[in-house]
Amino acid sequence: MWDESTLQMLLQGVGETLYMTLGSTLFAYIIGLPLGVLLVMWAADGIRPHPVLYKILDVIVNLTRSFPFIILLIAVLPFTRWLLGTTLGPTAVIVPLTISAAPFVARLVEGSLKEVDVGVIEASQSMGASALQIIWKVLLPEARPSLILNCAIAITTILGYTAMAGFVGGGGLGDIAIRFGYYRREEDIMLVTVVLLIVVVQVFQGLGLWIARRLDRRK
Amino acid sequence: MWDESTLQMLLQGVGETLYMTLGSTLFAYIIGLPLGVLLVMWAADGIRPHPVLYKILDVIVNLTRSFPFIILLIAVLPFTRWLLGTTLGPTAVIVPLTISAAPFVARLVEGSLKEVDVGVIEASQSMGASALQIIWKVLLPEARPSLILNCAIAITTILGYTAMAGFVGGGGLGDIAIRFGYYRREEDIMLVTVVLLIVVVQVFQGLGLWIARRLDRRK
Amino acid sequence: MERKPIIEIRSLSKTFRGKNAEVHALQDINLKIEQGDIFGIIGMSGAGKSTLVRCMNMLEIPTEGTVLFDGMDLSKLNRKQLREARRSMGMIFQQFNLLMQRTAEANICFPLEIAGVDKATAKKRAKELLELVGLSDKAKSYPSQLSGGQKQRIAIARALATNPKVLLCDEATSALDPNTTSSILALLKDINRRLGITIVIITHEMRVIEEICNRVAIISESKIAECGDVTEIFSHPKTPAAQHLVFPEGKHTTETFTGKHAIRIVFNGSSSFEPVIANMVLEYKSPVNILFADTKNMDGKAFGQIVIQLPEDESLADKMQRYLHMRGLTVEEVSGNVG
Amino acid sequence: MERKPIIEIRSLSKTFRGKNAEVHALQDINLKIEQGDIFGIIGMSGAGKSTLVRCMNMLEIPTEGTVLFDGMDLSKLNRKQLREARRSMGMIFQQFNLLMQRTAEANICFPLEIAGVDKATAKKRAKELLELVGLSDKAKSYPSQLSGGQKQRIAIARALATNPKVLLCDEATSALDPNTTSSILALLKDINRRLGITIVIITHEMRVIEEICNRVAIISESKIAECGDVTEIFSHPKTPAAQHLVFPEGKHTTETFTGKHAIRIVFNGSSSFEPVIANMVLEYKSPVNILFADTKNMDGKAFGQIVIQLPEDESLADKMQRYLHMRGLTVEEVSGNVG
């Protein structure tokens, strides 16, 4: 079974996994980060409390988080097709993955930002900082270590979701593991795949922790 | 279609979902919380640095996080059977869900605890607090708001995973949504199911935020 | 220096509402701070000083009353206007509130960035200020690597960075040794003189008030007990609260002196440095003992107090007292209950 | 009180290693603190005071040298022993470091819980201590609802809770007004007398040292400049660093006095309260002007300094100086460079 095509497939699987995971994470952050910031900003104890907008956003985020991934996947098919012209393959999977991960990211970001010391927020307010400046120059930089740690969590969680890419012929290591390990019962391929997955997770998680610690100036 | 048996099914779905979600969350915390605490404790900048144990635990956590849920599910079948005498039904699903969620919870807990001010940790060290006392009386209580927020995130994430319970006859709303909405195209049932899911998520997330804010004495 | 109130506080109250209890942190405060003032605020711990200063830039929203800054009612301003107003007020916080993830230098640049100053100019200014507070070598250090006093100095430098019209200082020198305090106070006095910056300063150190303030308010239990010129209040504190603060040693010394004809001579700057006590000794040919002395030479005038013990002889003691009175000095018998 | 070193520091050094730079926060420190001492540590901002005190309970691991506590080398203790040792040391932090999620009362109970005291006893003790620091009404308040000084007082109460053998105070009164400071100092002095607790206190306020310390160390640029009895060091500061700290006003007054025969008379407790200056004035029938005075009556003895201006007449001035010398007082000409 260790022929060239298997190796080829595993190699491609690693590539696809990285592609889907990082792509989705990127877009999930592009959407989720601002949402998380808005959640913190509009909250009752935020820098621009706005009960109505907060509630609306809160519900939207929860709503997206409530959809089982497969349901979400078909619900956004028309959108995916409109956007990419296809609903197949790793690129197409990035769309539902992003939509599914963005509210998750928003919640993680919300959690990180809520840990920023009120004192420094007040200090910047006393200097006449605008909401945008507080977000950009205080909340995000001060929460940086926590944001990075949570980003590692987001990446590994999204990586987990890429296993479901098989539903739409997406590919990737998770899909390989399921196809061979689950459907075909070729457990040696599954094993290799899982080991590769472990390595990938280890790299992301390790990197996240390392960067977070290196960039944390509090200790 | 709104016959009694459908209502019955939906009602049971809500029950099963809550059961699986809360059960898994509970056990995931019973395992994941201590792991998260140990990760923080043994880290290089922790209260009992221990590079070797840390690395081992770190890899184990990453390892478990690397398994696609379905693979994990089949991998732990023997264990589930040994533990419960069956691999079917909502209770059996709790086992793989717990194993899959515990390392996720560990990472979330790790993130929360890392945000605790070093000053208060030093203060308790200066009083001769043992590691256990620091954990119990300083790290966990001081990180409480963040822990609760993250718990809400964990619950909703685990809720998402229960949708895959259908693989082993677990049932629950997610499975109903997939079976009826997805495979059978009875979209009205799906809609109701998704609405129910949204309500459940909204309740957990809302509750989490509310408790976290009420219990936060910093503002 | 033109004198108009830059900060005016009208019947301001602030109540913190807890779950069970209410804390009336400020009650019916009225205050005028003129442009160019160095305005001291003193009071016991928990009196409401920090809350008052935080109301001045609306970090704390008053429960009642108004705060006028430069004639504008701060509560009536829209967000943008409030931001503008705040940009002309620098603030030094009791807990410093430095950005933990920025270097000392970048912390000082922070208000400049907010005000839209370009990077190069900001860096140059930060460098100047670091020099001014004696921390040039710590430019690249993070707050967690600084000592308490160093953090405080960075906080001071940060507040000065934008050359604000008003500087609100909540215990700006509490973590500093006397020498560093002196140089910071000299710095504050200098920018006050040169740039006409108004300074509001909360402090526990009477010497800070003496050294640089021209006006002072004494807050006691959420209310203003006394407010006026420093020389006046420090020589004639009227309310018990003020006496308590201005002569904290009073009670202590009193115990030792009572029943021995001890009197306190207060120098409030009106008598210049003539040898008044020595002359009196010579005049009446009788020694007096200096029991306690705390005097200072400010701008060539004498300030402070001396407690002396007059001779046993009643008539002589009387005469001496009158002699001092005639010299324009305030003389009080030190008896049991004088603060 | 038996006198043996409870804390002994031997050739201790501490270097912070950053990415680019090294900071030598402490260099070759040798120090003995006897049981029952109230030991003051003073020094300029950034001198290394906090680092030194943090080394005393191993919060900071010394780069070199040893810290002996009660005869035990702290670095040689195992974890459990170190915990035991730390439990007999209370510490007050410069930044308070209160638990934000606990009430004031629960913060005070915290060290008791750690020491395994039962809940009821802990609560009772907390109540006592809250009363002692004047915050009974704030028992249920959280640190975020307390003023700076109130937080500091809770930190003090917390450090006292377990009746430690040694109390390490990093600026225990910096956020307190003079009256509260006095009462806290009285409290410290009292527990020192009654229970024989050793107190190590970092401070910027010379009056704190004067009021309660019996020994003092002056740290200057990471090294111990001087160390000894307070009376000695405060009357005869030898090193420039010490002079600078003990007479911070020195330079200032000097400028005003130079060339006018000004002399500084230092009272170090050896002369009791006899009217020495007045007697001198009477003896020589010539007035002298008191330019600056800062004296205090401690235990019936005079401490502090008075700067007086002698008559223009050289010979008379000379005689007066000799007169003072004969009285056992330390007299120095105030010239340009005396601190």
Place this chain on the structure above:
Amino acid sequence: QSGGDAASGENADNSESKVIKVGASPAPHAEILEVASDILKEQGYELDVVEFSDYVQPNLALSEGELDANYFQHQTYLDNFNEEYGTELVSIGAIHYEPLGIYAGRTTSLDSLPDNATIAVPNDTTNEARALLLLQDQGLIEVDESAGLNATVKDITSNPKNIQITEIEAAQLSRILPDVDLAVINGNYAIDGGLKMSDALAVEESGSVATTAYPNVIAVRKGDENRPELQALVEALKSDTVKQYINETYEGSVVPID
């Protein structure tokens, strides 16, 4: 169905394309296609197999023109799907069928089946109906006839032994066998799970409804029936090489159709 026309046109109408893109289930379809792929290569076609672990997406993708054909479903499912999703997909050839079998779990024979026994069946629509029909054939239950090939647990009209039917993902069935009394398992999954056809207590009989209603077909978009490469695909799958492979590999759990 909006917006995808350009893309689908490219794929579908470019008959010069030598690439045939086929959607398939991982097992056994994708495995069978791999064998066919070698045959097609000789004819100058390249087979691009896209594996789906799902039964809806491959039809939708085909309908949208993202696939040229798919091979994962039986005729009944296809008809059912066309009806529900409004697609126009047609079969151009039945390749094989996978007889369902009843396998022993905790209960070793059909006769000794106790009351309240648990029987696991596949959870996808038509396989579930098939399973129920197979159980009906064994006289264990009765299913409402009108439900036909859409029957679910809800359509059981008579259940004298009060059998508990548990719906499980098809590939999972062989794994949970110890936890149920009986399980109805697709042949290929049974083989993968280490079972033999001969172990089955009952099997859908050859020539029964199963062979006519459940042959796994090659589905294409209506109008593409005569595309030569698709015809070549069907031919290759019906070739002797493939048949031999199927028979050898699946040992009766997958049965080639002539």
